[in-house]
Amino acid sequence: MNPRLASEIVSLTLEHLWLVLIAIGVAALIAIPAAVALTRRAAIRRWMLGLANILQTVPSLALFGFLLPLPFIGGIGRHTAIIALCLYALLPILRNTLVGVLGVDPAVRESAVAMGMTGNQILWQVELPLAVPAILAGLRIATVTTIGTATVAAAIGAGGLGVFIFRGIATVDTATILAGAVPAAIMALAADEGLEWIEKRLSPA
Amino acid sequence: MQCAVLEIRDLTYRIGERSILREVSLEAREGETVVLLGRSGCGKTTLLKCVNGLLPPASGEIRFQGRTLSEWDPISLRRRIGYVIQDAGLFPHWTVAANIGLVPKLEKWEPGAIAARVDLLLDTVGLPPAQFARRHPHELSGGQKQRVGIARALAAEPPLLLLDEPFAALDPITRYELQRQFVSLLRATASGSGKAALFVTHDVREALLLATRIVLLKDGMIDVMASPGEFLSARTEEARAFLSGLDTPQHESAPGF
Numbered sequence: 001m002n003p004r005l006a007s008e009i010v011s012l013t014l015e016h017l018w019l020v021l022i023a024i025g026v027a028a029l030i031a032i033p034a035a036v037a038l039t040r041r042a043a044i045r046r047w048m049l050g051l052a053n054i055l056q057t058v059p060s061l062a063l064f065g066f067l068l069p070l071p072f073i074g075g076i077g078r079h080t081a082i083i084a085l086c087l088y089a090l091l092p093i094l095r096n097t098l099v100g101v102l103g104v105d106p107a108v109r110e111s112a113v114a115m116g117m118t119g120n121q122i123l124w125q126v127e128l129p130l131a132v133p134a135i136l137a138g139l140r141i142a143t144v145t146t147i148g149t150a151t152v153a154a155a156i157g158a159g160g161l162g163v164f165i166f167r168g169i170a171t172v173d174t175a176t177i178l179a180g181a182v183p184a185a186i187m188a189l190a191a192d193e194g195l196e197w198i199e200k201r202l203s204p205a
Numbered sequence: 206m207q208c209a210v211l212e213i214r215d216l217t218y219r220i221g222e223r224s225i226l227r228e229v230s231l232e233a234r235e236g237e238t239v240v241l242l243g244r245s246g247c248g249k250t251t252l253l254k255c256v257n258g259l260l261p262p263a264s265g266e267i268r269f270q271g272r273t274l275s276e277w278d279p280i281s282l283r284r285r286i287g288y289v290i291q292d293a294g295l296f297p298h299w300t301v302a303a304n305i306g307l308v309p310k311l312e313k314w315e316p317g318a319i320a321a322r323v324d325l326l327l328d329t330v331g332l333p334p335a336q337f338a339r340r341h342p343h344e345l346s347g348g349q350k351q352r353v354g355i356a357r358a359l360a361a362e363p364p365l366l367l368l369d370e371p372f373a374a375l376d377p378i379t380r381y382e383l384q385r386q387f388v389s390l391l392r393a394t395a396s397g398s399g400k401a402a403l404f405v406t407h408d409v410r411e412a413l414l415l416a417t418r419i420v421l422l423k424d425g426m427i428d429v430m431a432s433p434g435e436f437l438s439a440r441t442e443e444a445r446a447f448l449s450g451l452d453t454p455q456h457e458s459a460p461g462f
Contacts, residue, residue: 111294114257114367115308115357116283129298 016160023085035097052091081158089142096138100131140195147188210401216265233401240416248425287358287366293350295342302338308361326356348379366402409447
């Protein structure tokens, strides 16, 4: 393999990873607190989940296209891609956090209240620790899908491994497509395995 | 004359138009175990949950240690009332010691004092601390979980215990063992620190074994209030329905009445 291609693979892989990490990080910072707030508000929970569901169904290429003409958040480049990836990552994290917190055994929650724990104490000492495996599963699903979706980000000039794939398609060059697809697939597998390992380690009993 | 730890006056609880509890009045004094006996849906669990403010009554008054519930901050009220439920409700991600030490920790006891208290309670409920303190709830049998649940309820020396069918899910032999230990435990703590207990059950044998006073509830109203001895000769239809269960020698937990 020629050294120029090798170094391009490395730099685009890092760029790709960076896109994914920022998107997942921002999505988690939004979705986890939002989910916690929604566990206390059954009435709007359905609406918010519905909204997140709808976002998920918009085809990724179309979503990138929709964002392009928007002022401030749109335009060619990395930040538009991060916003789009972030929107996709919201749903799995939101849904899994909800499932995790709402899935806490009612007897456990009832005794927490009856023992005189405050709402905050119940959240931080009981509900969130017990929801950790579900939240991590959500992060894992979000990360794996985002690694795939992020290849499309190259279409709006955000870089990443999609650059190889689009270049390969344009030049009908399978080797170039593989130079983008294989590292992306390896990254997805590694993220899946790694996060699953952490999930198992942190599971309470 | 011992003073009443808990006084309930004309308590009514409604869900919509339906009255779950109708003008229930009773009191529990130091050292007393008041057993609320009744069929499923008679309102006995609802009554228990009104006492520690988990459910808001429609009317009536509940006084704990002389103050009405509205005068209590619900958090500090609940930390002074031990609570035991059928599934124990232990925190699965905490050790046995952490579970038992919950209320003392919430009340900001010194770690050393909590550890000493936990060890003492584990011994009291028959679980050697060296063997059990560091275990997690999933490493315990049903009976052991319930012992931990009782130890947790007793941890901060509450003057009142609420128990909602704590032994109902246990096998008959373990149940009988725990019932007998519970009696001696209450007698011991009663002589020392004057605890009152409100104990919910649908098992008349359990009621006769544990109670200093039996309150039979029917459709949200008090049908009979009597000592166990008097209850045996109670004449109401509901009381006789419960007592007729005693004639059939059905399970091992028969306490020999």
